[in-house]
Amino acid sequence: MITLKNISHHIDNQLILDNVNLTLPSEQVIALIGPNGAGKSTLFSVMSRLQTLQSGSVQFADHDISITDSNTLAKTVAILAQSNHLQGRLRVAELLMFGRYPYHQGRPTEIDNEKVAQVIEQFELQPLAQRYLSTLSGGQQQRVLIAMIVCQDTPYLLLDEPLNNLDMYHSGQLMRALRALAHEQKKTVVIVLHDINQAAQFADTVVMMKAGQVMKTGHPIEVLTEEAIEALYGVKATVIEHNGFPVIIDSRH
Ligand SMILES: Nc1ncnc2c1ncn2[C@@H]1O[C@H](COP(=O)(O)OP(=O)(O)OP(=O)(O)O)[C@@H](O)[C@H]1O
Numbered sequence: 001m002i003t004l005k006n007i008s009h010h011i012d013n014q015l016i017l018d019n020v021n022l023t024l025p026s027e028q029v030i031a032l033i034g035p036n037g038a039g040k041s042t043l044f045s046v047m048s049r050l051q052t053l054q055s056g057s058v059q060f061a062d063h064d065i066s067i068t069d070s071n072t073l074a075k076t077v078a079i080l081a082q083s084n085h086l087q088g089r090l091r092v093a094e095l096l097m098f099g100r101y102p103y104h105q106g107r108p109t110e111i112d113n114e115k116v117a118q119v120i121e122q123f124e125l126q127p128l129a130q131r132y133l134s135t136l137s138g139g140q141q142q143r144v145l146i147a148m149i150v151c152q153d154t155p156y157l158l159l160d161e162p163l164n165n166l167d168m169y170h171s172g173q174l175m176r177a178l179r180a181l182a183h184e185q186k187k188t189v190v191i192v193l194h195d196i197n198q199a200a201q202f203a204d205t206v207v208m209m210k211a212g213q214v215m216k217t218g219h220p221i222e223v224l225t226e227e228a229i230e231a232l233y234g235v236k237a238t239v240i241e242h243n244g245f246p247v248i249i250d251s252r253h
């Protein structure tokens, strides 16, 4: 369980997060949605200690981030930031091994090799494993970065817009892989998504965020209503149901 209490955050006297209180269940895919500038990435960076927590508290199970040492935190929560730059003469397999750093501290063991091999297979990265990062396409880079996060093998994963640059095949593959991580490998996966139909189809819980505040939280079918989508994005939408999950269609003329 992730417990966020009374989180407020200012940047240059501007209130970016406005008293966020959330309890996120374990072993689920949780989609964080909301308009540009809502505070989603800021919330992730505060949760993962990339930015200092100014007020309130963040707890991953019984780890309070304000008193957890860095190595324990690195084995507890992994984050994919919204924008990343992959440079340097590093091969894909080497980057994935870097995701294991909290465990091997520079000296990989057989366990680390096995984990990397398993993730390469799971994410169908065999054809890319020996390629240099600088030679990869945008979508390939994104897939490799996500695989590195998965190699970190933490109980909590925070992924900020992981579907960026991914085609239809790889988007669906990733969402299914994240579901399997949550439901079979007991991970808690929080993802920022702009494609609300991906949230509708694959998330167990949807958190709607607007202007630094949490607007609504619940199962996709409960929260992704026409009224809530209009309140969240200012978009008139039609919501239909397909195979038990909502499908959202932008119905503006
Ligand atoms: N370093 C900064 N200086 C000033 N304002 C900032 C800074 N970082 C973020 N902000 C502001 O904080 C607000 C929240 O930004 P954040 O990146 O958290 O939004 P977001 O919900 O992730 O949006 P998006 O969907 O566009 O990624 C925005 O208004 C943004 O302009």
Ligand SMILES: [Mg+2]
Pocket (backbone or CB within 6 Å): 040, 041, 042, 082, 160
């Ligand atoms: Mg963002």
